[in-house]
Amino acid sequence: MIWTKGMTDRAIKLTDQGYTHAKTAAMLSDEYSANITGNAVRKRLKRAHHSEQPAEASVQFNDDGTQTATALFMLKHEPDKSPETLMRLCGYDPEKFDMVSGDYKVYEQHSTKDGTVPQYSIHVRVKPKSGINAQELVMILNKGIKPINIKQANGGDHNLVIPLFDLHFGITTFDSLRPELNELCNIIGQGFDHIVVEVGGDLLHSDYMGKTQTVHGTQLDHADTVKAWEDAKWFIDDLIEYAITNAQHVSVYAVGGNHDFDMQWAFVEGLADRYEQVDVHNTIHYRQAYRIGHVGILMAHGDVALKKLPMLFANEDSDVWANTKWREIHYGHFHHEVVNDDGGVIMRQMGTPKPADGYESKNGYTMAHKVMQAFEYSDDQLKVTYNIGGGADER
Known part of the structure; x- marks a missing residue:
């Protein structure tokens, strides 16, 4: 490979900014469409008489x-x-x-x-x-795990999307969500071609094990994070295992939230090892798009770039955009439901069944309907909206 002056200067600048040789190589490979290794960066910097x-x-x-x-x-x-x-x-x-x-x-x-x-x-x-990081936690949780294999007993022609936004386990408990879980299982039991479980951020109330704080260190009401993990695991496991039984395909798509970005990533990584029959799409990015049939959906937690999401969908995920007829954006963060048609893109702000914590009670954020929703699609459009925990289905 021939190094240009521009590549060399860029390598020097990245190294001066504190990036490792491996990270610098990855960034240069992406920027210059080349295959550059960390060792090549180190040698080039040495020849350029640069010392970090x-x-x-x-x-x-x-x-x-x-x-x-x-x-x-x-x-x-x-x-x-x-x-x-x-x-x-x-x-x-x-x-x-x-x-x-x-x-x-x-x-x-x-x-x-x-x-x-x-x-x-x-x-x-x-x-x-203190404690361990998310990657170490994944390795500990998944050590010695034997994947679960579940026999499919039912199926169907339509697709089902189950958005799980802002459940905040640690405040929410498995017992408090038993009614919603039962309703979801009744819906799943109808049989579907493809079931997608969206984990849309803030599945867990805290991003730490030994303290209760958000990603950016905001202090929260105390929550038992160990119990939060257990409750989240019971809820998600029951949901996924019932989905595998009643659908030909099951997928999980996840984006992190402002409360649990690292911890949720670790949690979702564990699902991939437990359920080989499930396609798990985890990410450290703020958005993720997918399609089922000719329906395209962009997921985001909702705390950043909210007004830009329709155009970001079209630009960042042009393959999904171009190959779909019905497009939606699913996000949460605000803990109440809003639906808006933005130029042909349905913007769905998801509610949550989470009970009010001390901060919400103090500031009066207690009046939203405590509901979850699930959406049934044909190949190219929405067919049924299920309101879960908040009244009758909307058909």
């Missing part, structure tokens, strides 16, 4: 278990200001450490060889992460 090592570095171990590090860099590009980048530049893996505080200052350094080059003094205070 700090000119000076010091580390102090504090009595409270934190570590303080200061590093000096002569960089040609300003580094990314994210905590992850600052930690990487000081030699800390963001997967294993949390940043308590950090900053950097810029000085001008002059040399006869390079001229005037900015020198960055980067200072971070970090602490080791």
Whole structure:
């Protein structure tokens, strides 16, 4: 492979921003449609006389278990200001450490060889992460698991989509959702060609095991996350196993929420190992589209880029868009139902049966109908909307 100056400069900039050789190689491969390895990046940077090592570095171990590090860099590009980048530049893996505080200052350094080059003094205070990360959790949960094989006993011609948005297990319990689960199983028992279970984010109330906080660290009312996992597992397992029995094809599509982005990803990964008969489509992206027959559906949690979703659907998932006649967008986040036809795309904001937590009770967010829904489609249009837990079906 022939390196161009543009590729080299881009590799230097990415490395200066704290990306590893492997991550830099992956980004360059995508940007330049080439097959670049991390080792090739390392060799190229060496030939370009680029060093990612700090000119000076010091580390102090504090009595409270934190570590303080200061590093000096002569960089040609300003580094990314994210905590992850600052930690990487000081030699800390963001997967294993949390940043308590950090900053950097810029000085001008002059040399006869390079001229005037900015020198960055980067200072971070970090602490080791407590507990385990999502990937380690998946490995622990799935160790020794034998896949479940279930015999199909029923089927049909139509397709069924079951959106599960904002269930917030930890506040919601398996026992509180037994009536909704029974209703869903009665619907599934009619028999379908394809059943899709949408896990639309905030399946779990907290993104942590030992504390109750959102992805961004917002403190929440206390929830027992271990019990939340157990309740979610019982509910999802019962739903999937009944779906396998009564449909020729079963799929799970998932996007993370602002409460549980990492933890839900780990939970859904476990489903793929338990149920080989189910097509599990997990992602760390904020949106995911799919089609069943000539019906196209875009999923998003709803907390970001909400007004852009119809155009994002058409642009990011043009293959789904082009090969469907009926298009819908499913999202949640706001905990109440709204339906809108936006230029031929049905926007469905999903409600939730979740009981009110302390924050919602305090602010009066308690008046929405506590309902779930399921949608039955023919090959190219919606046929039936089922209201679950909130009254009669809408036909």
